[in-house]
Amino acid sequence: MSITLDPWGHTAVEDYEKLLEEFGIKPIKDIVDFYSLDHHYFKRNVIFGHRDFDLWLEKLSSKSRVAALTGFMPSGSPHLGTAMVYEELKYLQQKGAHVKVVIADAEAYAVRREDRNGLIKRGLEFVAHAIAWGINPEEAEFYFQTNMTSSYYRLIQMFSRKVTEAEMRAIYGEVSPAKIIAALTQVADILHLQLEEYGGYKYVLVPVGVDQDPHLRLTRDIADRFEHELGLKRPASIYHKLLRGLDGNKMSKSRPEYAIHLDDPVELAEKKLINALTGGRATAEEQRKLGGEPLKCMIFELYTYHLVKDNNELREIYTDCVSGKILCGACKKKAAAKLRELLVDHRNKYNEVINQVEKYIEKPSF
């Protein structure tokens, strides 16, 4: 059965290898050592695939102009899945990329049918969380889609000439006018950086969860079609695995109890973690004898993605789990302490940033 990726839904992926094959995404593991990609997401195959990231890295190392751009739909509040993108932008910025962050308020209004004032408020919060997570705002740009100038909207109109409804259906499945415009707006987000009005050509990399790949496929096709007319070039992209909900199922806005949000009270976040699905056995005796199953465990997933950066420490947790040396109760307590530390630190930084966030992003007036 083929895999469907829905950038507006809640995609669960069982088999990432199959996805690489099906969509022609290249495995990241082939280039990690060659380019000395030292972030734990690369080392642990959390970022598992790419399109032309090797070419982008070549441009970066030759000091050509490069940028990393991604977007956030300000619907709900950011959670540890959102923070993966913050983490990637932080790393790419430290490597020398100019970072640009889109707040996709036009898309959230049209597709998620969100209230306009709420979107602006949450958009500002998403930016404050990004800065609190470690993105240097002095070296980054943030914008609301609805605050963009006419050239950006002109791009959307021009793009509409060279796509067909059948093509949109082939990429996205079911589409509506709102979804078609939202998709073309995303394409303008990714490609506008190449226009003279926005500083001229730079090679753009888009770090995203793999559920966003449909937008990248469309963008690359449209860039090809406008290469002659507008000089547009294809962007590169990297894809991370999707952090699952704490019950092991897909993460969904409609089930907030299974996601840890960056603005959750710490006690609530700890409680969610303590109730998470583990790879533990039915009894302590059985677990001591057979060991746990960390690859089925949401606590181990949190360790891998966010709570343990040191590879030796992660290996030790894995070994202690599979050998039955540690049981889930103690392991969860350890994870809860690490989560508390992460959230308290983040919250302190967020509180410093939120009151001055409008220094870094202009609020839409309409």
Ligand code: SF4
């Ligand atoms: S011991 Fe830890 S890693 Fe192993 S299954 Fe239990 S909670 Fe998960």
